[in-house]
Amino acid sequence: MDIENAYMGRILVADLNEGTCEEEELTEEMVKEHIGGAVINLALYKQHVDRNPIVFGTGLLTGTFAPSSCAGVMTGKSPVTGRVCHVPLSWQTAVELKYSGYDFVVVLGESDKPVRLWLHDELAELADAGEVWGRDVWQTTDKLRYEHGDDYVQLIGIGPAGEKGCRIAQISEGAWGSRDVFGMGLAMGARKLKAIAMRGLGSLEVADGFFDECLEAQQELRKGASFEKQGLVALLEALGVDAADLEPIKQKVHRHVASFNCAYAANTFLMIDEPPGLLKESKKDEPGLLLTDPAGVISLLFLKEGLPVVLREINRQGLDPVACGALLKKEGVAEAGEAVKRVQALAGEEVDLEDAGVENVYGIAPWPLSEALEARLIQAVSVFSHAVPLSPLGGGWADVSVGENPVERAQWWLDRMAVSSILGICPIAALLSPEFTLQKMAELGAKAVDWDELTEEALLKQARKLVQETHALDEANGTVPSSWASADLDGALEKLRQGWEG
Amino acid sequence: MELAVESLKCIGCRVCEYACNYHHDMDCSPNGASLMLHRTEKRNYFGMMVKREKDLLLARPEGPEVVPPGEQVEGAGASSKPILMRAPCDLCEDEDEPFCVKACPTGCLSMVES
Ligand code: SF4
Numbered sequence: 001m002d003i004e005n006a007y008m009g010r011i012l013v014a015d016l017n018e019g020t021c022e023e024e025e026l027t028e029e030m031v032k033e034h035i036g037g038a039v040i041n042l043a044l045y046k047q048h049v050d051r052n053p054i055v056f057g058t059g060l061l062t063g064t065f066a067p068s069s070c071a072g073v074m075t076g077k078s079p080v081t082g083r084v085c086h087v088p089l090s091w092q093t094a095v096e097l098k099y100s101g102y103d104f105v106v107v108l109g110e111s112d113k114p115v116r117l118w119l120h121d122e123l124a125e126l127a128d129a130g131e132v133w134g135r136d137v138w139q140t141t142d143k144l145r146y147e148h149g150d151d152y153v154q155l156i157g158i159g160p161a162g163e164k165g166c167r168i169a170q171i172s173e174g175a176w177g178s179r180d181v182f183g184m185g186l187a188m189g190a191r192k193l194k195a196i197a198m199r200g201l202g203s204l205e206v207a208d209g210f211f212d213e214c215l216e217a218q219q220e221l222r223k224g225a226s227f228e229k230q231g232l233v234a235l236l237e238a239l240g241v242d243a244a245d246l247e248p249i250k251q252k253v254h255r256h257v258a259s260f261n262c263a264y265a266a267n268t269f270l271m272i273d274e275p276p277g278l279l280k281e282s283k284k285d286e287p288g289l290l291l292t293d294p295a296g297v298i299s300l301l302f303l304k305e306g307l308p309v310v311l312r313e314i315n316r317q318g319l320d321p322v323a324c325g326a327l328l329k330k331e332g333v334a335e336a337g338e339a340v341k342r343v344q345a346l347a348g349e350e351v352d353l354e355d356a357g358v359e360n361v362y363g364i365a366p367w368p369l370s371e372a373l374e375a376r377l378i379q380a381v382s383v384f385s386h387a388v389p390l391s392p393l394g395g396g397w398a399d400v401s402v403g404e405n406p407v408e409r410a411q412w413w414l415d416r417m418a419v420s421s422i423l424g425i426c427p428i429a430a431l432l433s434p435e436f437t438l439q440k441m442a443e444l445g446a447k448a449v450d451w452d453e454l455t456e457e458a459l460l461k462q463a464r465k466l467v468q469e470t471h472a473l474d475e476a477n478g479t480v481p482s483s484w485a486s487a488d489l490d491g492a493l494e495k496l497r498q499g500w501e502g
Numbered sequence: 503m504e505l506a507v508e509s510l511k512c513i514g515c516r517v518c519e520y521a522c523n524y525h526h527d528m529d530c531s532p533n534g535a536s537l538m539l540h541r542t543e544k545r546n547y548f549g550m551m552v553k554r555e556k557d558l559l560l561a562r563p564e565g566p567e568v569v570p571p572g573e574q575v576e577g578a579g580a581s582s583k584p585i586l587m588r589a590p591c592d593l594c595e596d597e598d599e600p601f602c603v604k605a606c607p608t609g610c611l612s613m614v615e616s
């Protein structure tokens with residue numbers, strides 16, 4: 001196996017109590033045993049479990065020529081649900097992490113004063129974060145990029161919400177929102193870890209023929225019907241969101257933007273303070289925002305024309321838009337100015353959604369189909385982010401060779417999420433492209449590192465083990481809010497679990 | 503022949519940078535590419551910059567701009583400087599097809615008669 005085609009070979013262990021950074025080698029044996037991504041994250045999590053670790057990891061293919069290889073994964077215990085979760089990272093975040101020289105970062109313990117982690121060119125530094133503590137996500141991103149002299153520094157950070165103990169705090173990827181629906185922003189804030197900033201000049205080696213094989217795979221994917229469109233709004237339409245509800249957003253669409261090496265631009269920029277047709281560079285510093293999370297947008301659609309300004313404030317405060325949407329709706333706050341003020345206040349409150357009377361909300365998706373049994377099953381397992389749609393995108397279930405059985409459907413989704421989290425494939429792309437089969441993903445992985453044993457079967461075995469072991473870490477797993485508990489759910493969950501045992 | 507950039511087709515995926523670097527250096531990174539995405543993220547202003555033999559092509563969304571050597575690039579911050587040190591685009595003359603064109607998923611890049 002040629003591990004240098006996939007990984008830099010380094011794990012960083014940052015101890016916040018001691019203020020130290022130590023390096024360990026990512027060995028070929030570890031990759032052979034776990035393949036990569038979330039499975040290695042989980043092994044590192046278990047190894048350091050008594051220090052309540054948070055692990056940031058990259059997949060085997062993250063940052064390579066493999067299509068949609070933008071993804072990484074954050075693993076840790078949610079301070080809100082108490083369950084261990086795997087949150088996908090996209091945009092340029094995980095790619096920059098790998099190229100900074102570190103394939104995995106383990107954060108242990110907690111600091112007594114605000115700190116930030118700076119990873120660059122195979123060096124790691126824990127630095128004082130006093131200057132950015134208290135600043136919102138956008139100010140922090142600007143400040144740290146300026147400080148490090150480079151606009152291409154990528155960040156995983158938190159805003160005031162995470163600092164102040166708010167339970168609906170979300171981690172941010174640079175200035176934008178993430179797929180964290182587990183309150184991991186609070187997990188970082190409780191450790192006084194304001195941000196991880198990353199920049200690197202690393203490089204990976206490339207196996208003979210890998211480049212061409214990846215381009216062929218990419219071309220194959222692009223033949224899929226989903227690729228006739230671009231942008232986040234088209235994803236929402238494919239999910240069955242009412243076109244009339246999307247009209248206020250559509251009118252503000254500027255340009256669509258892709259995460260690293262994704263042929264589908266799943267992010268869409270909305271202009272708020274400039275005409276959406278603007279081609280020249282705006283003279284304003286912050287004329288709009290990038291929509292990165294379809295779940296958050298759905299949750300806020302009731303704000304109509306007010307959505308962009310409110311979501312911009314949610315991003316700045318480092319809050320979870322799914323939870324904010326549910327709460328604002330419950331409180332009857334629908335006017336934009338009022339909603340912005342309420343969002344600013346929320347960042348300073350503890351926020352208990354159950355106490356507030358918002359049902360089924362922790363880790364629960366706002367998708368139109370979240371009532372379906374397969375979706376309830378997925379949410380009951382609750383190991384991957386439900387900010388990722390719970391069904392195939394594009395052609396829906398008809399597009400993939402899975403029947404109507406909810407257990408099989410839930411397993412299909414879990415397999416896709418697990419495999420993409422191991423290899424570093426964007427989870428949205430994995431749902432958009434049924435043509436991107438698990439077999440194809442395994443072939444690209446095998447080719448990348450010249451490792452014949454990486455077959456679809458081996459990948460699936462790791463994927464199921466990942467779900468099973470993560471699920472087994474907490475007794476609460478599999479419990480669901482009483483309002484959607486049902487006999488058919490209990491029986492189906494049992495069947496799903498049995499599948500992993502076999 | 504020359505490399506043409508239809509800037510509004512670009513989605514900022516950056517794979518062209520890695521492909522170009524692969525052509526030059528046979529490894530995977532954006533560090534040695536003759537082209538580079540310039541982006542002001544919060545304004546969503548982005549486009550490719552191509553280091554050419556004699557000048558720098560800025561494929562701005564509002565239209566292309568050619569910057570002669572030694573001239574200051576307006577609006578490009580410190581982050582864009584590295585492009586000036588890079589090997590210029592050699593049009594992939596020794597390859598069957600230019601790597602960046604082959605890798606670009608949107609048809610934003612193409613080879614045209616000069
Ligand atoms: S044509 Fe070749 S050398 Fe020129 S930018 Fe494209 S990949 Fe680089």
Ligand code: SF4
Nearest residue numbers: 512513515516518606
């Ligand atoms: S590959 Fe094409 S779409 Fe992607 S950044 Fe380069 S020019 Fe833009």
